[in-house]
């Protein structure tokens with residue numbers, strides 16, 4: 002436990018004031034939480050181990066001879082049903098960071114092809130764009146992996162993997178996938194065991210660029226009875242450029258991905274592109290660019306169905322898609338919920354207006 006001068010937990014049972022908050026994770030949930038807290042005058046520091054904000058709203062960029070290719074290898078699109086998220090999405094659309102995706106989406110299974118209509122949005126020119134906008138107001142510290150959250154004499158103390166001190170905070174919001182949240186919540190065992198109940202599936206994502214259009218009459222498909230669960234023509238999304246060709250993203254199903262999670266990327270590419278060729282009837286067209294990305298934690302297959310986790314006695318909380326909704330929209334709303342819990346706590350602690 003660090004310096005040995007601990008008097009209690011930094012939450013309600015410890016010192017009273019709330020001004021410094023650490024948010025661990027700059028995915029959509031952490032950014033939504035951080036932005037709301039910063040907007041209410043709190044001193045918020047956001048840490049993320051990645052190179053850029055966005056988490057699983059991710060885009061890989063690569064240059065081809067005739068275009069800059071962008072592949073959304075994580076989240077494919079998002080819905081906007083809740084009015085709070087909807088109004089934020091409208092703002093992103095107005096600012097050019099998102100747009101509706103009018104692609105034809107179908108379901109392909111043993112029974113044939115069925116339409117899968119619905120309103121879907123994507124980030125433009127890639128899925129990271131909305132997160133980048135959110136990040137502008139909170140300037141996350143990228144490339145910092147938080148390894149420990151421990152009580153100190155002046156609030157929660159954070160340390161990185163090398164044991165370096167990352168500062169002291171009155172409240173900490175853990176906004177990372179549930180398996181990664183468990184160790185960070187170790188000082189709040191009830192929260193850690195709640196987080197351990199969520200189950201997240203792995204996913205292999207294959208990125209392929211074909212030098213000419215494949216001529217398929219749909220832009221995305223949910224797939225059953227296959228190693229694949231989803232295929233999408235990324236270049237059919239607004240704001241993408243695939244030059245003369247087409248870019249496709251192929252997702253292994255949760256069951257297939259889990260079975261092959263330790264496989265070599267090259268073998269995964271072979272198996273999933275072969276499944277795509279069979280499914281879509283694509284002839285021997287050579288892909289010009291091929292890559293695979295492994296998500297060890299992609300989407301929750303068992304979430305908590307609570308908007309967030311918060312322990313006011315300790316001043317520790319957690320948010321993310323595994324708490325609520327299992328998707329981008331749920332992650333955003335979960336981040337707002339945790340911010341509101343911290344703001345309500347601040348009122349109790351200090352009598353400050355929310």
Ligand SMILES: Cc1cc2nc3c(=O)[nH]c(=O)nc-3n(C[C@H](O)[C@H](O)[C@H](O)COP(=O)(O)OP(=O)(O)OC[C@H]3O[C@@H](n4cnc5c(N)ncnc54)[C@H](O)[C@@H]3O)c2cc1C
Pocket residue numbers: 025026027028029030031048049050051054055056057058074075076077078079080145146147148176177178181204206252296298299300320321322323327328329330332
């Ligand atoms: C393959 C795939 C397909 C998907 N498809 C869709 C879809 O079509 N529609 C949809 O709505 N959703 C989809 N999702 C889910 C969606 O991406 C997530 O629900 C959402 O982005 C989760 O946001 P989050 O903030 O909860 O977590 P994340 O986006 O995972 O953010 C967590 C952040 O925490 C950081 N982090 C982790 N540990 C640490 C640490 N110790 N220290 C510092 N930083 C740390 C990570 O780098 C990451 O940036 C998909 C996800 C994947 C992977």
